[in-house]
Amino acid sequence: MNKILVLIGFSLLAVLIQVTVGPWLSIADIRPDFILILVMLVGIKYGRVPGETYGFVFGMIVDFIGIGSFLGLSALAKTFAGFLAGFLKGRRTRLNSFTFYLFSGLIIFIHYAIFYLINFHSADHSIQFTAVRYIIPDAVYTLVIFIIFDYLFSPDNV
Amino acid sequence: MWRKILSLLFDFYDYLLLVFLLILSFIILFMNEAPQIRSLQGDIADVFAFVHYPGMWINDLSGLLKENEELKQENLQLKLQNIEFKEAYLENQRLKRMLGFMDSTHYEIIPAKVINRGTSPAMNSILLNVGKRQGIKPNMTVISTKGIIGKTIAVGDKTTQCQVFTDVNFRLSVKFQSSRVLGIAQWTPNGSALVREIPGTAKIKPGELVLTSGYSQIYPPNIIVGEVIEIIKNENEPYQSVIIKTSADVNSLEEAFVILSY
Numbered sequence: 001m002n003k004i005l006v007l008i009g010f011s012l013l014a015v016l017i018q019v020t021v022g023p024w025l026s027i028a029d030i031r032p033d034f035i036l037i038l039v040m041l042v043g044i045k046y047g048r049v050p051g052e053t054y055g056f057v058f059g060m061i062v063d064f065i066g067i068g069s070f071l072g073l074s075a076l077a078k079t080f081a082g083f084l085a086g087f088l089k090g091r092r093t094r095l096n097s098f099t100f101y102l103f104s105g106l107i108i109f110i111h112y113a114i115f116y117l118i119n120f121h122s123a124d125h126s127i128q129f130t131a132v133r134y135i136i137p138d139a140v141y142t143l144v145i146f147i148i149f150d151y152l153f154s155p156d157n158v
Numbered sequence: 159m160w161r162k163i164l165s166l167l168f169d170f171y172d173y174l175l176l177v178f179l180l181i182l183s184f185i186i187l188f189m190n191e192a193p194q195i196r197s198l199q200g201d202i203a204d205v206f207a208f209v210h211y212p213g214m215w216i217n218d219l220s221g222l223l224k225e226n227e228e229l230k231q232e233n234l235q236l237k238l239q240n241i242e243f244k245e246a247y248l249e250n251q252r253l254k255r256m257l258g259f260m261d262s263t264h265y266e267i268i269p270a271k272v273i274n275r276g277t278s279p280a281m282n283s284i285l286l287n288v289g290k291r292q293g294i295k296p297n298m299t300v301i302s303t304k305g306i307i308g309k310t311i312a313v314g315d316k317t318t319q320c321q322v323f324t325d326v327n328f329r330l331s332v333k334f335q336s337s338r339v340l341g342i343a344q345w346t347p348n349g350s351a352l353v354r355e356i357p358g359t360a361k362i363k364p365g366e367l368v369l370t371s372g373y374s375q376i377y378p379p380n381i382i383v384g385e386v387i388e389i390i391k392n393e394n395e396p397y398q399s400v401i402i403k404t405s406a407d408v409n410s411l412e413e414a415f416v417i418l419s420y
Contacts, residue, residue, distance in 0.1 A: 019210055019274060048172040056179040060186075064199055065206035071199055072186030079179045086172070118187070123326035125347065133347060 043085025055082025204314035305405035
C-alpha cells in the first residue's frame with residue numbers, strides 16, 4: 001500500500017515537473033520526457049508486468065489530461081517502454097554502466113520511434129526527417145536526464 | 159492438458175499482458191474521434207487540470223513585469239488607434255447604411271486562458287480554462303487577437319482541449335485575400351504553413367493576406383491566418399505551392415477566444 005502511495009506521489013511529481021520544468025528545459029522544441037523516465041525506472045525496479053502496467057496507466061492519464069492529439073498513443077509507447085525496461089530488472093549492478101545505458105537508450109529510442117511515427121503518420125515528413133528532427137534528439141535528451149536521475153535515484157538502491 | 163495450458167499462460171503472462179495492453183491502446187487510438195471518448199477526455203482533463211496551475215503561476219509571475227511594460231506601450235498605441243478607428247467605424251456605418259449591407263461580424267466569443275501547452279512539442283494542443291459551463295462544444299473555432307489558433311476537440315466542465323494549427327495533422331481551408339484563390343493550409347516543421355496544389359495561373363504575391371475561406375462547418379470566414387512569404391513555382395508543373403507565415407504565435411499564447419457562434 002505504501003509503495004503504491006509513493007508511486008502515485010512520484011507520478012504526480014513527474015507530471016508537475018513535465019508541465020512546469022519541461023518547457024524551460026526545451027531546446028529547439030526538444031524536451032526530456034520525465035514521465036517516460038519514471039516509467040522506465042519502475043520497469044527497471046519492479047520488472048516487466050509492473051513496468052508495462054504502469055506505462056499503460058500513466059500513458060493513458062497523460063493522454064487524457066489534455067496533452068495530445070492522439071488518445072492512446074502515449075499509453076501505447078509507454079506500455080512498450082515499461083515492458084522493455086522490465087528486462088533490465090536486477091541488471092543495474094550486473095551490467096557495466098555503458099551497456100546498461102546503451103540498452104536504456106535503445107528503449108527510449110524505441111519509445112519515441114513508436115510515438116512519433118504514429119503521430120506523424122498523416123504528415124508529409126519522411127521517416128529520416130522524423131528521426132533526425134524528433135526521435136533522435138528527444139531520445140538523446142531524455143537519456144541524458146535519465147542517466148542523471150539514475151545516478152541520483154538508482155532503482156536498485158532505493 | 160488444461161494444467162499445461164494454464165502453466166504455459168502463467169509462464170508467458172507478462173507477454174500476454176503486453177499484447178492485451180497494446181491491443182487496448184490501439185483500440186483507443188482508433189476510437190479517437192468517437193464523441194464518447196472525446197467527452198470522457200474532457201471530463202478527465204477537468205479532474206487533472208490542477209496539475210497545470212503551478213506552471214501557469216510561474217509563467218504568469220515571470221512574464222508579469224515584461225507584460226506590464228509591453229501593455230503600457232500597447233495601451234498608448236491603442237488609444238491613438240482608437241481615435242482613428244472610431245472615425246473609420248462611423249464612416250463605415252454610414253457607408254453600410256448607404257449600401258444596405260448587414261453587419262456580419264458579430265461573433266459571439268468567450269475569452270479563455272491557456273493553462274497548458276502540452277508535454278511534447280510535437281503534439282500540438284492547448285488546454286483552455288473554459289468548458290461546457292461557458293457553453294463550449296467540440297469543433298468551435300479558437301482565435302487570438304492576431305488570428306486563427308485552432309479548434310476545440312475535447313470539452314470538460316471547466317477545461318477544453320484545442321488542436322492548434324501547428325499540429326501536423328491540422329488542415330485549414332483558406333483563401334488568399336487579393337487573388338481570391340482557395341486552398342488547404344497545413345503546418346510544416348519549418349515553422350510555417352504550406353498551401354499546395356494551387357493552380358499555376360493564380361497570381362499570388364508575397365505579403366498577400368491569407369484568411370479562412372468560410373467553406374467549413376467549423377471556421378467562420380475572414381479570420382486572419384497569416385501572410386504569404388514565398389511562392390514555390392515550377393514551370394513544368396501546373397500547380398504552385400505557397401508558404402505562409404502565420405500571424406498568431408501558439409508558443410507564446412497566453413489568452414485565446416472561443417467563437418461560440420457566428
